[in-house]
Amino acid sequence: MDQSLDGNAEPYQRLLVLLTVAVRNAVRSRVRFAGLDAEDVVQEVLLALHLKRSTWMRGTPVGPWVAAIARNKIVDALRRRGRRTEVPIESVLETLGFEEVSGQEQAHDLERALAKLNPRQREVVRAVSLEGHTAQEAAARLRMSEGAVRVTLHRSLKVLAGHVQCGAG
Amino acid sequence: MNTENLIHALVIDGSRPVVPIGRTLLRALGLAIIVAELSLFILHPRVDIVQALSTTPFAFKLLLMLALTATSAVVLVDTARPISAPHRRWVLILAPLLLSGGVIVELITVPPHAWTAQLIGHNAAHCLMFIPLLSVAPLACLLLALRGGAPAHPMLAAAAAGLQAAGVGATIYALTCPDDNPLFIAAWYSVAIAIVTATSAFIGRRLLRW
Numbered sequence: 558m559d560q561s562l563d564g565n566a567e568p569y570q571r572l573l574v575l576l577t578v579a580v581r582n583a584v585r586s587r588v589r590f591a592g593l594d595a596e597d598v599v600q601e602v603l604l605a606l607h608l609k610r611s612t613w614m615r616g617t618p619v620g621p622w623v624a625a626i627a628r629n630k631i632v633d634a635l636r637r638r639g640r641r642t643e644v645p646i647e648s649v650l651e652t653l654g655f656e657e658v659s660g661q662e663q664a665h666d667l668e669r670a671l672a673k674l675n676p677r678q679r680e681v682v683r684a685v686s687l688e689g690h691t692a693q694e695a696a697a698r699l700r701m702s703e704g705a706v707r708v709t710l711h712r713s714l715k716v717l718a719g720h721v722q723c724g725a726g
Numbered sequence: 727m728n729t730e731n732l733i734h735a736l737v738i739d740g741s742r743p744v745v746p747i748g749r750t751l752l753r754a755l756g757l758a759i760i761v762a763e764l765s766l767f768i769l770h771p772r773v774d775i776v777q778a779l780s781t782t783p784f785a786f787k788l789l790l791m792l793a794l795t796a797t798s799a800v801v802l803v804d805t806a807r808p809i810s811a812p813h814r815r816w817v818l819i820l821a822p823l824l825l826s827g828g829v830i831v832e833l834i835t836v837p838p839h840a841w842t843a844q845l846i847g848h849n850a851a852h853c854l855m856f857i858p859l860l861s862v863a864p865l866a867c868l869l870l871a872l873r874g875g876a877p878a879h880p881m882l883a884a885a886a887a888g889l890q891a892a893g894v895g896a897t898i899y900a901l902t903c904p905d906d907n908p909l910f911i912a913a914w915y916s917v918a919i920a921i922v923t924a925t926s927a928f929i930g931r932r933l934l935r936w
Binding site for chain 2: 561562563564565566569570573574577599604605607611621622625626629682686687689692710711714
């Protein structure tokens, strides 16, 4: 996590993959019975972990921090379903598991939130996510500067997080 | 979008070092102080400020306001994080404690018939108006910075930001205000600071949700 905050892509990639598995375990056990798509919530948690990573204090354990953010998002998601629910943080922490590995889960909330972006933002997000380009490649393809791609991407992620939060329509 | 695609986008966005939230808030405080100081061009410091600096009540007043600003900074950084950390909140009692000490000394040294005059001072209404006004710009700086945080309790974090903004506003106002005695500060400064804190808590409850 330390290295990830310094902007090193490879450790960050590994960290996010690891966290995804952990968060998925925690989310599945408490969201499925509410009739929610677990993967939607997982993606929402990932987005929040990413955008709020400046609030992790170096040198402190990562687990409780991840659990606190995950819980906030799970509670949000359940509340959107109109259920008042208490999710104790300890239980989230316990179920952050690392056993399962899988990659291709589809989810829909983010797909819907993409519609809220302006065309340019959508292009950038598609280029770096669906098509898997680096910022440099995306810049070349969309005839933008690399800096502009980065700024647009960052803005878009914030917009996406905001839209998922207010109910995605 | 599947999760793998999302992770790829996040990794690309994350390829830059992150500024820790504590540092962001400190920068916002710096900016808040600079902005608040600009208002001294309109609202001139009191004319006798150089002599006043060497008098105990004035120095005590400044010390109080600086203590408020510093202690609320400590609490603000804690409340900006998703894990609630109540263990350092006790520092907030330092400023009120100092103030009550000052009030006690004043009550002992000033004869009772003069208490009311001390309490009402010269311009209580000014104080109630200008401290909140001077706190608006600092508050905006701090709340904007806090939006980058992930407060466990948004309202609490906003209140801490309000307290700090009020600390900055009150420090600047203290430089222009002719009333230095602790009784006056206890009666009027505290009300003005409470107004700013409450307003901020109210705004922040929605603004700081994440």
